[in-house]
Amino acid sequence: MRYLITIEYNGKNYSGWQNQKNALSIQQILEEKLSFLLKEDIKIYGSGRTDSGVHAVNQKAHFDTNSGIQMHKIPLAVNTMLPKDIRIKGIEKKDKDFHALYSAKRKIYLYKFYVSRISSPIRDDYYAQVIPPIDFEIMKKGGAMLTGEHDFKAFCSARSGIKNTVRTIHRIELEQKNDEIFLEIEGNGFLYNMVRIIAGALVFLGKGKLSLEDIKQALETGDRKKAGKTFPARALYLKDVIYD
Template sequence: MRNIKLIIEYDGTNYSGWQKQPHQTTIQKTIEDSITKITKEKIEIYGSGRTDKGVHAKGQVANFFTGSKIPAERFREAINSVLPKDIVISHSEEVDESFHSRYSAKGKEYRYIIYNRRISSPLLRNYAYHVPQKLHFDYMKKAVNDFVGTNDFVAFMASGSSVKDTIRTIHNISLEKDKEIIQLKINGDGFLYNMVRIILGTLVDIGIGKIDRDAIPQIILSKDRQKAGHTAPPQGLYLERVYY
């Protein structure tokens, strides 16, 4: 059997997240069905990780096993020909049988977009988090550096996760502003359930004065989810890249 690696871009607006669910339209199931049409095989694809309903991706990675003789680089065009327009395979290649898109990953990079204007934009409603309150960007930019390093980030994990090891390393994090758009970029060896969205929500709460700008180290040490900020909505989040 051949192991085919895919890099996938998608607009998550119309999907109930990545993972297959009964009676729900998901990214994973849609791609599996499309590959089955091409190969005439029952296909299961393995993603680098789940994305929630409404979350987008530029660099999601998945792999699948096939007996098909289609050249690896041709899978991209073949699958795209039967996929809906809001999902695209940007790259396909054959990899070693031992490669697994999730377990072989060394890290991930995410981007989160805030639209900070009093009036919302209908053009950005599915692609950014609209925050109407005035934000103290300098407070947020100062606080963001306190996330860098290796820590127990359980205070920034949503309930419902079965993960036992909550130690993660954030390598790089930045917050930039261009007029009404604020962008967070974060790179780490892995992220807990809703971790990026809770980090972003905490920064917004710092920006509006709900949480003290110097509170991040204490929140991390507390290991208390109640001390961190709110969970930002999914539509501003983008999986940018997976590292191997």
């Protein structure tokens, strides 16, 4: 049987989604607990990695099991074993040709900022700080410029080593609420650090440290230096993964 699970996690205490040597990953913990419950070696396949410190509201992952356990009992049983910063929120049966990574059509990420000269002790763990003033309208123009199919080479970490850096961003939404800004990005795939680099580029635009021309140049030349700074992981949330 192949199952797809929906997972929420607080990334603060983890090295990220994916298994790594000498570091605690969310995948590893889930595999351990599922293997213990189902009494067989379970390998899970996520919809993709999230960096160290990044949170997920709805990460998706699939696994196969021969266990005859009733499906709806799995989340509750595993949740009682999991640390409180990881929870399985849902489970559904899938066909053998479904794959959490390869069947994913789109992903939605959310990035949270607060705009304040003084850092905010209550929000510091889950938001990035932006020093005012910030031009919100130019940030929206930058978002519109990045929307569509582009080579996002300038918007990914050099460490990624990936060849094809063309991706489609279907939607970039920026919303202002009191002293907070929410950036939501929906795309067909994201490069290493791409959302955190876009978050940084849009803030640099809003602060006048980058111009719309710089963003255009970054897209055209693929020059990482034209796209500003990578923003912190703690303000980034994998909000959803969309399948057909």
